Amino acid sequence: MKAKIYITFKPGVLDPQGKAVQHALASLGFNEVQDARIGKFIELKLNGVERAKAEADVKQMCEKLLANTVIESYRYELE
Numbered sequence: 815m816k817a818k819i820y821i822t823f824k825p826g827v828l829d830p831q832g833k834a835v836q837h838a839l840a841s842l843g844f845n846e847v848q849d850a851r852i853g854k855f856i857e858l859k860l861n862g863v864e865r866a867k868a869e870a871d872v873k874q875m876c877e878k879l880l881a882n883t884v885i886e887s888y889r890y891e892l893e
Contacts, residue, residue, distance in 0.1 A: 815860045816893045817872045819880060822853035827885045856880060868892055 823829050829851050836850040858875075860868050872890050881888040 815863060815865070815868050817858040817860055817868065817890055818893070819856040819858070819872065819876060819888060819890045820853060821856070821876075821881045821886050821888045822851060824885055824887050854880075865892060 823832075831852040832850040835852065836847055839847045839850065858872070860871070863871065869892060872892070876888045876890065877883060
């Protein structure tokens with residue numbers, strides 16, 4: 815089973831890397847970009863786990879290590 819995890823800053827949290835990308839795109843002529851947010855994508859391969867356990871495990875992984883839940887939100891998909 816594969817877990818795909820998407821982590822992004824919560825709304826209202828300053829994203830300096832996203833701002834830098836937005837300004838760089840504007841300097842290249844892409845003025846239609848109003849905002850850019852940079853996040854993380856993590857892909858995990860899980861072996862020998864049932865779906866319910868995989869879901870519980872991935873949630874714990876995100877809460878304990880992968881995401882800073884004070885300033886970041888996360889979502890995941892299991893395949």
